[in-house]
Amino acid sequence: MSDDGTRAVSVIGFIGSVFSPWYRWSGRKVPQNHVCINVATYGPGGRFTMTDRGTPALRQSSSALEVGPSKMRWENDMLIIDIDEISSPPLISRIRGQIRVMPSAVTGVELALDAQRAHIWRPFAPVARIEVEIDRPGWTWSGHGYFDANFGARALEEDFSYWTWGRFPTPEGATCFYDAERLDGSELAAGFAFDREGNASVIKLPPKARMKRTLWALSRETRADAGYQPHQVKAMLDAPFYSRSAVKTQLDGVETVGVHEALDLRRFRSPLLKPMLAVRVPRRRNWRFRDG
Known part of the structure; x- marks a missing residue:
């Protein structure tokens, strides 16, 4: 998020794209074929890109993830993300640029979200600075x-049926x-405080507080001091289930x-959502690297 609060960016690398209808329709047998x-x-000028690509578009190493024309890599204790994507309908355009994430430290925290440890959360760098350079007016900023x-x-x-997650600077x-x-x-209820050196401590959880529902009537809640009413100050992504x-x-x-973030998995299970998602998540299974 920018220091002035007017802009934000989210980048997620998927191997086995959990929100892709194409991955669901495939039976989720080969995650590397849905990246x-x-x-x-x-x-201002915000865009959303999420192209489901096949196995030929994936390259991995111990320090890099490359999916089609975009790439994430660790370099000199910095996460560098080079992006070159096409945004989804209805605002179709190319998004090119670089995002640099500079952690103050990398933590060793690992949280199992279920008793069988089938789902794991790793907050590698809860405290970081970012620099954004995207080829659009006003999209060079730090935060x-x-x-x-x-x-x-x-x-x-x-x-899971429902979850919420939040990361708040202190x-x-x-x-x-x-x-x-x-x-x-x-139920899972977990809270961690992180300092700039990467040290983590489990905290006593403040009470849950309900927030106003989204435009899709998705219920939301987060943690807050007793008696305080948290509220949205900037809309980002609003989907029927997320x-x-x-x-x-x-x-x-x-x-x-x-x-x-709030995620309703009861809604996500609906087969009626998958064709809607396919419009926002196009499939390009035969993309190949030019040197491949």
């Missing part, structure tokens, strides 16, 4: 950011919350604006 680098920009990852051996909708570093309702009726937004809350008496 993607999803780029979304929020603010605060984070880098995390989720790993899974099963589809999300097989084990004077010491950042605080992250993970709350989930599992299909077996159990919401991403900038949210203001209060933690230990200090107001903070961070990124919040």
Whole structure:
């Protein structure tokens, strides 16, 4: 998110694109045949890109993930993301540029989201600076950011019905919350405070507080000091089953604006959603590297 709060960017690398209808229709047998680098920009001229690509478009190494024309790589303790994507309908255009993520430290935290450890969350860099250079007017800026990852051996909708996640900057570093309702009726409720050196501590959870529903009537909640009403300050992604937004809350008496996500897996299970998603997530299975 930019320092002035007017712009934000999200980049997600998928091997086995969990929100791709094409991956679901394939039976999720070969994750390497459904790969993607999803780029979304929020603010003036914002765009959304998510192209599902086949095995020929994937290259991996210990320090890099390359999917089609876009690439993520670690270089000199920095995550460098080169993007070259086409945005989804209705605003179709090319998005080119580079995003640099500079962690203050890399943590060793790993959180199992279920008892079988089929789903793992790794907050690699909850405290980071980012620099954004995208070939659009006004899209050269710097701000605060984070880098995390989720790993899974099963589809999300097989084990969860709903979850929310949030990362909020604090004077010491950042605080992250993970709350989930599992299909077996159990719940996950986790909170971590991170300092700039990468040290993490489990925190006493503030109470949940409900927020206004999204345009798709998706329910939302986050954590806040007792009596404080958190609220959205910037809309980002609003889908029938998923919401991403900038949210203001209060933690230990200090107001903070961070990124919040809500995911309704009950809605995502609906087969009626998949054709809708196919419009936003085009499939290009035969893309190949020019030197390949």
